Amino acid sequence: MFIQAKDEEGWAEASINFPVVDGDRIMTEWEGRVELQFQNGTYLRIGGESQVDIIALSFDQGKGFIHLNQLEGKSM
16 A cells, blocks of 8 residues: 655655545555554455545544545555
8 A cells, every 4th residue: 555645746655554634545466455544443355456645534522524546556
């Protein structure tokens, strides 16, 4: 899995438990897979050759708002 932080131009390899924030972009390679768990307990599973933008994350008093944009690939 690779991550492009919102203020960065290049991609960096992400590690387990790597935090994501608004504006980050996630990418997987051909046979890559990734699972993201958000603060409200929601999971996002992303398959190979995929790219997802994290547009907005908001969690307040047990309620959550997650806005994602899948640019290519498939979610699982």
